[in-house]
Amino acid sequence: MSLHADIALQIGALSVAADIAVEDEQVVGLLGPNGAGKTTLLRAIAGLTPLAAGRVVLDDEVLEDTATGVRVATEKRSIGVVFQDYLLFPHLSALDNVAFGLRARRTPRDVARRRAAEWLAKVGLDGFAQARPRALSGGQAQRVALARALVTDPRLLLLDEPLAALDAGGRAALRHELQRHLAGFSGTCVLVTHDLIEAVTLADRLVVIEAGRVVQAGSPEEVSLHPRSRYVADLVGVNLYRGPVSDGAIALPYGQRLVAVDDAHLSGDVFAVVEPHAVALFRDHPEGSPRNVWSGTVEILDIMGDRVRVRVNGPVSVVAEVTPAAVAQLRLGDGGLVWASVKATEVSVYPA
Amino acid sequence: MTMPTKAGGADSGPALSLRSGGRATRAYRRSARRAPAGFVALAAIAVAFLVLPVVGLVVRSPWRDLPADLTAPGVLTALRLSLVCSLSAVAISVAVGVPLAWVLARLRFRGRGLVRALVLLPMVLPPVVGGVALLLAFGRNGLIGQWLDRGFGITLPFTTGGAVMAETFVAMPFLIITVEAGLRALGQRYEDAAATLGAGRWTTFRRVTLPLIAPSLGAGAALAWARALGEFGATITFAGNLPGRTQTMPLAVYLALENNLGTAMALSLVMLAISLTVLVALRGHWFHPR
Numbered sequence: 297m298s299l300h301a302d303i304a305l306q307i308g309a310l311s312v313a314a315d316i317a318v319e320d321e322q323v324v325g326l327l328g329p330n331g332a333g334k335t336t337l338l339r340a341i342a343g344l345t346p347l348a349a350g351r352v353v354l355d356d357e358v359l360e361d362t363a364t365g366v367r368v369a370t371e372k373r374s375i376g377v378v379f380q381d382y383l384l385f386p387h388l389s390a391l392d393n394v395a396f397g398l399r400a401r402r403t404p405r406d407v408a409r410r411r412a413a414e415w416l417a418k419v420g421l422d423g424f425a426q427a428r429p430r431a432l433s434g435g436q437a438q439r440v441a442l443a444r445a446l447v448t449d450p451r452l453l454l455l456d457e458p459l460a461a462l463d464a465g466g467r468a469a470l471r472h473e474l475q476r477h478l479a480g481f482s483g484t485c486v487l488v489t490h491d492l493i494e495a496v497t498l499a500d501r502l503v504v505i506e507a508g509r510v511v512q513a514g515s516p517e518e519v520s521l522h523p524r525s526r527y528v529a530d531l532v533g534v535n536l537y538r539g540p541v542s543d544g545a546i547a548l549p550y551g552q553r554l555v556a557v558d559d560a561h562l563s564g565d566v567f568a569v570v571e572p573h574a575v576a577l578f579r580d581h582p583e584g585s586p587r588n589v590w591s592g593t594v595e596i597l598d599i600m601g602d603r604v605r606v607r608v609n610g611p612v613s614v615v616a617e618v619t620p621a622a623v624a625q626l627r628l629g630d631g632g633l634v635w636a637s638v639k640a641t642e643v644s645v646y647p648a
Numbered sequence: 649m650t651m652p653t654k655a656g657g658a659d660s661g662p663a664l665s666l667r668s669g670g671r672a673t674r675a676y677r678r679s680a681r682r683a684p685a686g687f688v689a690l691a692a693i694a695v696a697f698l699v700l701p702v703v704g705l706v707v708r709s710p711w712r713d714l715p716a717d718l719t720a721p722g723v724l725t726a727l728r729l730s731l732v733c734s735l736s737a738v739a740i741s742v743a744v745g746v747p748l749a750w751v752l753a754r755l756r757f758r759g760r761g762l763v764r765a766l767v768l769l770p771m772v773l774p775p776v777v778g779g780v781a782l783l784l785a786f787g788r789n790g791l792i793g794q795w796l797d798r799g800f801g802i803t804l805p806f807t808t809g810g811a812v813m814a815e816t817f818v819a820m821p822f823l824i825i826t827v828e829a830g831l832r833a834l835g836q837r838y839e840d841a842a843a844t845l846g847a848g849r850w851t852t853f854r855r856v857t858l859p860l861i862a863p864s865l866g867a868g869a870a871l872a873w874a875r876a877l878g879e880f881g882a883t884i885t886f887a888g889n890l891p892g893r894t895q896t897m898p899l900a901v902y903l904a905l906e907n908n909l910g911t912a913m914a915l916s917l918v919m920l921a922i923s924l925t926v927l928v929a930l931r932g933h934w935f936h937p938r
Binding site for chain 1: 842
């Protein structure tokens, strides 16, 4: 089973133009900041928002094609959707919510209820068949929503930030559960998320969306190793630079240069990634081998485990990860001017 | 230096809330929400003005003669006719008003604002004018009436059907506006969810939309019923005042005031009781605005 969606549409100020392909039994994660158009894409694939131009094809069945005027109504598409806030019908019990899709497709009542009960058991909610959505916790509501979307055996599963409405504790547990259900799902799945952990654990492939456009697509590993946008770099927590290669170094704004060892074979525009823990900080200009040295004012960002994240704001801004001991020794809390240095061997370069 | 200050600040929080646990809180709230000078007195005048007439009706009614007054000839007839006409008006209003409310709330089309303004016009139109308008449209020589009369032999003015029409005309806008507001407040998201689950438009409306707007529909129907029950001007203009056919309770009250005050007051008490019932039924909807 596969999905190919080539979508162009305009909603308010947001113009979306994206081409997304999902292969057999694959889970594709749409990753992007809020307002990037991820949910809009999902709604367009579901047929809830009409396309201005483009086509949506699911397993060789054309669901929508503006060129030929084909448009299969949402209720005729073999889809299951888990909405961000679940949208469980408040006037129906958990069981009737799950049975709704079967009943709407004319499954006899007793069969529908039996299969709904089986699915409630599958998501660990045996005892909650008669509970109204209002009486369910966030995690329970999420499970009911998942059961409701999967009970009809859809060929395409659309998940819109399925874990975003949960607190951090419930999220980890439900992520594992969701992973299990996705492994047992034989259709195609599109998962919208702005959470990196969710994306890399649940998705086989990532499509990064920013301002309605695809800015990067690839395996989770590839995307996190070689980010191609500030958004992904921030998510992964690395410093990302972009510039043309000249004179064996990468030219950065304000006449600054970034020297890397493996940029000899590259030309034209490149991306360069520097891990924060590879950045060393000094109060005085460092002596010795480091090729990349920049000065700037220091600003403490936050503490992550036993490391402190520090930003040096200068012509070349860089985030460093240092130990609390270093913060004390260099009196980074006082602010002021510091020197940041990066060894050329710590700069990873790839074509832009 | 800063740390102890912060800790102190954090400590004083719970202590404050403990102290303001009981009556102190209420006194504090009262002082925080003081009305502009004179407002309470003016508000009291408004309440008195609205409540005193009802008190007058209840106090001055000849309660002892009530059983006799209520069974006087014509009274039960008017009561029965009122119920038949007003409930018919509500049924018609629901049958066509709910679809109209849906169209106004869910479809985007040119002139939607104009359509809404036109269908809500009877709410602000003097009922007598409504009656005249109905006559000009559905009267024997009216725009549509002459055609109905000659083509089908249907005559509406001065019939029970005419009374139902007059009541529907003034009552339906209340249902439309309430149901439309309910549909807008509900939004389309549950309907979207139903569509993704394979439910067609009619199934979605029946199994999702309708149950979720039931409170609005109930409130709208109750308002429309109360309005239809009290209808006077449009009814007497379009349907006349024929006992047993078009003389509903308000008309009977007006007539009885001339010669039999007791009957007028008895009928008024019945309508007051019905109004109070509607009000109590609506309390969730109107007394606790969100």
